[in-house]
Amino acid sequence: ARKLIIDTDPGVDDAFALALAALSSEVDLLGVTTVHGNVPLSATTINARRILALCKRADVPVAAGAARPLVHRRRKEAGEVHGADGLSGRSAALPEPSRPLDERDAVTLLADLLEAADEPVTIAPIGPLTNIAALLAAHPAAAAKIERIVIMGGALGHGNTTAAAEFNIWSDPEAAQRVLAGDDAPCVLVPMDLTYRCAVGAAWLDELDSSGPIGAALHALTPDYREHYRGALGWDGMVIHDAVAVAEAIRPGTLRTDRVPVQVECSFGPGRGATHADRRLPALRASTDAPDAASDVDVAVDTDLDALRALLLD
């Protein structure tokens, strides 16, 4: 089975993504690291541990990482989307974790797991990229063991946190630029343009609810989040961004990608946190110099929606 580590800020869609990886027979989930993001680090950490307890994965270590962005302090959370506790106010209803929080910090756990791995490891960051940037900067030898970094983040069109920027990238643009522009490991970027198209509807959620105790417990985390997306989408559905990225991490090729240069805007103007993906025709791209800081990234642009929704439910 493919080796996988998830870096996360649960978050309702993170909870879905974590459960997907924790329950999949196609991956060996080596560890989970937590980061600031949707709610403060203390909440994302307990949420991640409770989701693993729900999935009966006490074998998976969880370590807490960065409580704030790498360089700049300015930060916005997403409690209005995910609920004040990150899980529609239902976190405490989940099972208590039986495994203690790992004593190591996230970056140390990531480095230790990578160094110990006997085959390449996929990392799926589904929150701000602070921990991953710190890992790449501090542990180049461990980073050499990374097969792919499959990131939920970015926007090719409009953003969701500002007009230009998607939440995960906006939350730590400098870290995102370090990860995407570094030559440490190949990156796949799963932007919100595609995750929105993969939204699930009431019938899918009902099926999840009636699938068994874990499905029902995940479904119980959705009310606040679903209400937010009912407004955002204009219909009764939910965007499970992070689960789309983790599906690709589990089963490469689930998403169709285009390889294009990407640069993260780190200025403090209205474009802060934008992911500038150069999707011009190759001939036009070749006619002008690419910006120095842009690197080639596999950007996810399409998928077989029915197959993806079936995989997630399965």
Ligand code: BDR
């Ligand atoms: C991303 O932001 C968070 O709110 C979600 O968990 C997802 O990772 C979507 O923009």
Ligand code: CA
């Ligand atoms: Ca997330």
